[in-house]
Amino acid sequence: MDRREDRLLVKSIDRWTRMRTVALLLLLAAPALVVAQTTPTTEGTINTSGSYINLAQCNGTDPATVEPLLGLSNDLGLRWLVKMDGTAFDTSGKFQPWAANQQPSTNGTSGLVTCSQPPSGATGFVSNSLEAAFDAPLQNTASTHSYAMRDVVTKAGFDCSQDGKTIYLCANWLQNGTTPHGWATGTVTLDLTPPASAPTNLHLTAGDGVLHVNCDGNSDIVSFKAKATAAEESQPHYSNKASSCGDVVITGLVNSRTYTVVVYGMDVADNPSGPSASQDMAPVPTDDFWTHYKDAGGREQGGCSTSGAAGLLGLLSLLALRRRRP
Amino acid sequence: MKPAIAALAAVALAAAAPARGADTKPWGSLQLGAGPYSPNIDSEFASASPYRDVFGGSPAAMFRLQLSRALWTGSGTLELGFRTGFFSKSGHAVSSIDGSQTADRTSFNVVPTSIVVTYRADQLWDRLGIPLTPYASVAFERYNWWVTKQDKWTESGATNGYSGTLGMALVLNAVDPSAAREIEHEVGIHATSLYFDVTWAKVNDFGSKKSWDLSENRLFWSTGLLLVF
Numbered sequence: 001m002d003r004r005e006d007r008l009l010v011k012s013i014d015r016w017t018r019m020r021t022v023a024l025l026l027l028l029a030a031p032a033l034v035v036a037q038t039t040p041t042t043e044g045t046i047n048t049s050g051s052y053i054n055l056a057q058c059n060g061t062d063p064a065t066v067e068p069l070l071g072l073s074n075d076l077g078l079r080w081l082v083k084m085d086g087t088a089f090d091t092s093g094k095f096q097p098w099a100a101n102q103q104p105s106t107n108g109t110s111g112l113v114t115c116s117q118p119p120s121g122a123t124g125f126v127s128n129s130l131e132a133a134f135d136a137p138l139q140n141t142a143s144t145h146s147y148a149m150r151d152v153v154t155k156a157g158f159d160c161s162q163d164g165k166t167i168y169l170c171a172n173w174l175q176n177g178t179t180p181h182g183w184a185t186g187t188v189t190l191d192l193t194p195p196a197s198a199p200t201n202l203h204l205t206a207g208d209g210v211l212h213v214n215c216d217g218n219s220d221i222v223s224f225k226a227k228a229t230a231a232e233e234s235q236p237h238y239s240n241k242a243s244s245c246g247d248v249v250i251t252g253l254v255n256s257r258t259y260t261v262v263v264y265g266m267d268v269a270d271n272p273s274g275p276s277a278s279q280d281m282a283p284v285p286t287d288d289f290w291t292h293y294k295d296a297g298g299r300e301q302g303g304c305s306t307s308g309a310a311g312l313l314g315l316l317s318l319l320a321l322r323r324r325r326p
Numbered sequence: 327m328k329p330a331i332a333a334l335a336a337v338a339l340a341a342a343a344p345a346r347g348a349d350t351k352p353w354g355s356l357q358l359g360a361g362p363y364s365p366n367i368d369s370e371f372a373s374a375s376p377y378r379d380v381f382g383g384s385p386a387a388m389f390r391l392q393l394s395r396a397l398w399t400g401s402g403t404l405e406l407g408f409r410t411g412f413f414s415k416s417g418h419a420v421s422s423i424d425g426s427q428t429a430d431r432t433s434f435n436v437v438p439t440s441i442v443v444t445y446r447a448d449q450l451w452d453r454l455g456i457p458l459t460p461y462a463s464v465a466f467e468r469y470n471w472w473v474t475k476q477d478k479w480t481e482s483g484a485t486n487g488y489s490g491t492l493g494m495a496l497v498l499n500a501v502d503p504s505a506a507r508e509i510e511h512e513v514g515i516h517a518t519s520l521y522f523d524v525t526w527a528k529v530n531d532f533g534s535k536k537s538w539d540l541s542e543n544r545l546f547w548s549t550g551l552l553l554v555f
Binding site for chain 2 (some may be wrong): 284289
């Protein structure tokens with residue numbers, strides 16, 4: 001056997017050894033792979049329609065008095081998706097949502113959150129279901145439910161004096177309608193303190209059927225909204241809500257009619273401040289540049305002029321003739 | 327002292343830059359620039375000033391883009407080109423009752439279009455290596471304009487006229503001749519220049535009694551980039 005044959009033999013043995021090692025590793029890993037394939041993905045997140053519950057929402061103030069100013073609902077929308085794999089899912093499963101004053105129990109191994117159970121060592125844990133368990137027959141489909149914010153606060157064991165508290169929202173997927181197996185969690189915060197002071201330095205500018213608003217607001221105000229009332233009208237007009245007071249515009253007003261305007265500042269939870277000092281102003285009909293020019297006696301008629309078009313045609317004709325010459 | 331330094335610099339630039347071969351004929355040129363513009367609309371009034379009332383007295387930038395085709399090359403280049411651009415000035419609408427300024431916005435917008443005949447004395451650079459190209463042009467002008475109030479069109483039209491321009495281009499090829507040769511080889515641009523020109527325009531429908539005057543208040547000057555390719 002020469003050196004070349006020696007090298008080939010060594011190579012062949014090496015290859016066989018490597019193949020056996022890989023086969024052994026695959027064999028050892030097989031149970032782990034099986035577990036990974038059958039462990040269901042069971043967690044999820046509850047998305048809420050808002051991150052905060054403000055004072056009016058907590059008190060359940062009549063939306064008819066809140067919505068025109070704030071454009072808000074008193075209901076808290078919850079949307080969650082619990083991803084279940086085929087081995088864990090069954091059509092007899094149910095969902096049940098809860099509100100709690102602390103993060104509910106979490107299993108250290110599986111991570112399973114049981115919404116009704118307190119965490120280890122917790123005191124004063126309160127958790128109440130927002131409604132009775134309901135069928136969750138569809139796999140990997142988002143559930144959307146809404147609940148009165150006042151009820152959510154109460155079910156979590158809070159009241160509307162407890163500013164800054166966090167409400168823990170939790171939904172369990174109950175296998176066979178009884179055993180928690182999947183879960184989704186989220187939070188919402190009670191923000192019950194309105195801005196410390198109303199906007200100041202209200203300044204109005206009139207436009208054609210509109211009033212433009214400008215003002216200053218303190219640091220906890222993040223948006224502004226204005227209200228205009230007139231003696232001749234039974235309903236107030238509300239502006240858009242804008243993050244800068246200079247972008248607040250009240251539209252749909254009657255020219256030459258005097259409106260009394262106040263502006264409100266809102267914090268992150270849309271708690272409104274008190275009204276600013278009021279100002280009166282009437283929208284006015286306005287002239288754009290063209291109307292102002294014509295009113296001044298301007299001679300331009302508008303439209304496309306024909307003067308000079310003949311000259312242009314002549315020029316183009318000359319150029320065309322020049323190009324045709326050999 | 328300063329003129330002497332400038333002359334020396336010009337000679338040095340000229341010496342550094344090999345002139346373009348006389349047999350290389352350009353296809354045409356592209357000119358991109360801008361200058362301050364304020365139309366002479368108020369000139370028709372003895373005492374009123376509607377343009378100034380709404381837009382104030384300061385000019386706004388008019389951007390211009392011109393593409394020209396070389397018609398003749400010999401001692402210089404004669405080109406025929408098409409020029410367009412954009413101008414917009416925004417202000418506050420005035421009260422119909424007392425003329426005071428209101429919160430509503432109004433704007434005056436112009437898209438000037440021109441047919442331009444240009445003569446460029448580029449033999450200074452091509453044959454003598456002096457990196458300066460004087461040029462002159464005449465143009466038929468048509469200014470298409472429109473007025474808006476709160477972003478809605480309220481009136482539009484077009485006003486015709488004519489103009490004459492005198493300008494000077496500084497050929498940048500002289501600054502870095504090797505880069506210029508590479509650009510010419512790769513992209514086909516023979517000369518890259520910075521230009522400055524002055525335009526006298528009469529854009530009033532040739533003196534029509536039914537037209538306003540969109541000529542620049544004084545002389546319109548503009549500056550920008552000129553590419554000969």
